[in-house]
Amino acid sequence: MxxxxxxxxxxxxxxxxxxxxxxxxxxxxxxxxxxxxxxxxxxxxxxxxxxxxxxxxxxxxxxxxAFHHAIVAGGLWIGPPWEEAPAGLDAVVVDPGRAFGTGAHPTTRACIELLAREKRRGSVLDAGCGSGVLAVAAARLGYAPVVAVDRDEVAVEVTRATCRRNGVAVEARLADVLADALPSADLLVANIELDVVERLLARTASPRAITSGYTSGNRLRAPGWTLVDRLELDGWAADAWVRS
Ligand SMILES: C[S@@+](CC[C@H](N)C(=O)[O-])C[C@H]1O[C@@H](n2cnc3c(N)ncnc32)[C@H](O)[C@@H]1O
Structure with a gap:
């Protein structure tokens, strides 16, 4: 093409x-x-x-x-089970397979970098958790408690498996982030399509958010939010927000 x-x-x-x-x-x-x-x-x-x-x-x-390689983001090693993390780096092991999110996609990497850059810790809601990679990365970075939701049952199952594999306590639930009640959290992280992210920002009660799932040319319409950080990787973007 x-x-x-x-x-x-x-x-x-x-x-x-x-x-x-x-x-x-x-x-x-x-x-x-x-x-x-x-x-x-x-x-x-x-x-x-x-x-x-x-x-x-x-x-x-x-x-x-061979094409599922480990990457490093936010000071974490994120890789498949058949590779080994180098000494000194905390590992997030993700089995590539049934749900989105090996960690290698630029939107996922950028979200993890922004999670690491954030000075405050506290509770996290991983909205649209896919494989659970962001939820586990957040837990590794010191956020707690972490709740992960997805509207896809397979993603919720895979997230539970990813959390077990990594030995982290994350509650994973089935939920549509545009329709169901959202668990409250200090920080919302959402790597979904642009229009879903915009609608989610309009309905969450969280005071801070990290969003991605769109390309660098896109600017979110997010009334009531102030953009405080942006990271662009390989043509994709992730943004950090606080309530205005
Ligand atoms: C691009 S993947 C992100 C996966 C992972 N969080 C990451 O960053 O690699 C987006 C995920 O959002 C989920 N999703 C899309 N729309 C949703 C909605 N309205 N409610 C809940 N989950 C949704 C999809 O099922 C998919 O697992």
């Missing part, structure tokens, strides 16, 4: 395919490859009916592992 279409397509695919995504440069054109099972293929085809598919090549499992 032409360069201009890559960013919006990537954003849509990342929401659909937490299992893995590869960007391949083909002489100026970009091919986006996703690695999914039958259910994943149906999810992708519902949005991109023109997508082509092939059975995976032998050795695909190793290739899939």
């Amino acid at each position: 032409p360069e201009a279409e890559v960013e919006p397509t990537l954003a849509a695919l990342l929401a659909l395919v937490p299992e893995g995504l590869e960007e391949v440069d083909r002489d100026g054109d970009v091919e986006l490859a996703v690695y999914v099972d039958g259910a994943g293929e149906r999810r992708v085809r519902a949005v991109f009916p023109e997508a082509e598919s092939w059975p995976v090549e032998p050795g695909w499992g190793d290739r899939w592992r």
Whole structure:
């Protein structure tokens, strides 16, 4: 696809395919490859009916592992179970698979950096927790208590599993952050699409927020909030807010 279409397509695919995504440069054109099972293929085809598919090549499992690399964000090592954290760094282990959020996506990394930069600690609500990576990172950074919610049952299950694996106490619940009552928290962190984040900021009672899920060209409409920090990574943005 032409360069201009890559960013919006990537954003849509990342929401659909937490299992893995590869960007391949083909002489100026970009091919986006996703690695999914039958259910994943149906999810992708519902949005991109023109997508082509092939059975995976032998050795695909190793290739899939090879592109899930550990990263460091906010002073934390965030990586898959088959890699080991270097000495001296607190680890957040995330099994890439069924829910969004290996930690490697720029929006997730940027949220973790902003969580680390924040001077105050206190309670956190991870709204749209996906794999639970932000909830576990918040707990590692000293925030407590941490509550994580997602409207997707699989994400809630995966978040519970991620918390168990990392030995952190996080309460994970099924909830739609635009419709259900929100647990109160000193800090809301939400890495969801732009319009969801805007509507969430309008209804939360939290005094501080970290938001992401949109590209650097976007500025949120957030009446009643003052922007106090912004981090841009690889074309994506994350913002830190306090109530005006
Ligand atoms: C981009 S993922 C973020 C995952 C993880 N927090 C991270 O930063 O990597 C967005 C998550 O928000 C969830 N989500 C989207 N809309 C939601 C809503 N209205 N209420 C609750 N969760 C929602 C999706 O199911 C998905 O798991």
